[in-house]
Amino acid sequence: MKALLCENFGLPETLNMAEVDKPSPNENQILIKVKACGINFPDSLIIQDKYQFKPRLPFAPGGEVSGVVDAVGKNVSHVKPGDKVFALTIWGGLAEYALADSHKCLLMPENMDFITAATTMYTCGTSLHALKQRAQIKPGETLLVLGAAGGVGLAAVQIGKLIGAKVIAAASTDEKLEVCQKLGADDTINYTKSDLRTAIKELTNEKGVDVVYDPIGDKYSEPAVRSLAWQGRYLVVGFAAGVPSAIKLNLPLLKGASIVGVFWGAFAQKQPKESMQNFKQILGWIDEKKLQQNIHQVYSLKDGGQAIRDLMNRKVIGKNVVKIN
Template sequence: MKALLCERLGPAEELVIRDIPEPSPGPGEVVVAVRTAALNFFDTLIIRGRYQTKPAFPFSPSAECAGTIAAIGEGVTGWELGERVAAWLGHGAAREKVVVPAEALVRVPDRLDDAQAAGLFVTYGTAMHGLIQRAHLKAGEHLAILGAAGGAGLAAVEIGALLGAHVIACASSPDKLALAREHGAQEEIDYVEGDLRAALRKLTEGRGVDVLYDTVGGDLAEPALRSMAWEGRYLVVGFAGGEIPRIPLNLLLLKGCDLRGVFWGEFVRREPAAHRRNMERLLDWAAGGHIRAHVHATFPLERWTEAYALIGDRKAKGKIVLTL
């Protein structure tokens, strides 16, 4: 079977496609015939050794996939061959078949296509965990999202709107802001053209932001933090801007606000039942058309360099998916 492999650290151009033996499931496992494997920003980091997860060589990128059950291991009940499923693996999904613990599977509703199902876990799962378990977002609160047109940002826009928040999309161009508005944002800020702090204060009538969902970091972090409301919750989600900011801790004191990390992968490991509830709710929303699970582009596995380039150049407006 074909697999996209990282055999040494480096850029996406140094990945290779190899023929490798087909896997067999062990006890408690299933083999999934992968139809779609989604990519995320951290896939550009893990192949360079710049992510907290450092798999042994050779490994496949892509943390999430959708497909059908091709084989079932000993002791696995409640699943049948041919069922449509999706799963989050951490890494390893960019191959024709992959072994998955049965407890990690989620059924894919008939009305949901494979590309959307594969792309729900990391971006939507992170947004769900961040806004519900970490921020305790309430209806009517002001939610600002930095990087609102990327996969992670769009997920937060949609979920925030569904939860009843007043969503402020913050992005780097008018077309990205237009996309965020299509997904449920009510206000928008172009942080390249204007002063982020002044714009956030204006849109909240001087009160400040209740919840800030930051996928960018870098130079935007401090002005965003200075825009928080009293008892606001600043969610640290990622650093797509490339730099990890140095936060002046006195701002937390003066604002009476919280700085909260959103480490979705660790949440999945520590609280699997809460994770499953989140994902079942998301899949129902997606199947019912309440969230769009926007896929920017799909590429055959052999065109992985084009897929990586869209993410690395920050041109992706939604999810990038590899098809097998």
């Protein structure tokens, strides 16, 4: 089979197309003929050996796929060959066939297409968990989403609105913010043009925001924490800018506020029933056309490295996806 291989850790330009053996599933795995592979931030980290999961070389990156079941291990009963499925693979998705652990693979709803299925679990799963279980956001509360036009950011904007929050989307370009507004954001802040704190004060009549969703870290974190309202919650989602921030602990004290960690992968593992309920909610919203993926660009397998490069260069609005087979 064809695969886009990482043979030595490095930047996306070092990935190479190669012919490799088709893998075989163990007793708890599913072999998927991949139709589409969603591109996510960890793909840029795993190829550089900067991610928490460390596959052995050579490997294909690609953590989220949709496709058709080719074969199943003997302990797998919820899907069978020929079924359309979507799955989290962590790596291996940028190939014609990929293995998924049985519990990370779900049947695709009948009317869902492969592109939507390959771009839903990771971003929407993270953002619903962050807002529901971690922030416990309530209708009428104000939510600030940083990096709002990125993968998890745009999911947070839409899910925040669906829960009934007032959503302020913050991003680096007006083009990105236009898409956020189209998908429901009530207000926007271009943080390359305006001072984040001042803009939040103006938009909230000095009150501040109830919840901050932060997938970026770095220089945005402190002004965002300082902009929390009384009993606000600051969600630590990720560090797309590369640097976790050092926050002074007097800041949450002064606001009666909480700094709340979000680790969706561990949540799905430790609280599988709640995680499945979240998925049902997400698939319901998609079916009702209340939640959608903004597909930025579709790439071929050989251009999968470019799909990762464009994400690293902050060019992507929503999701990049690679179409295979």
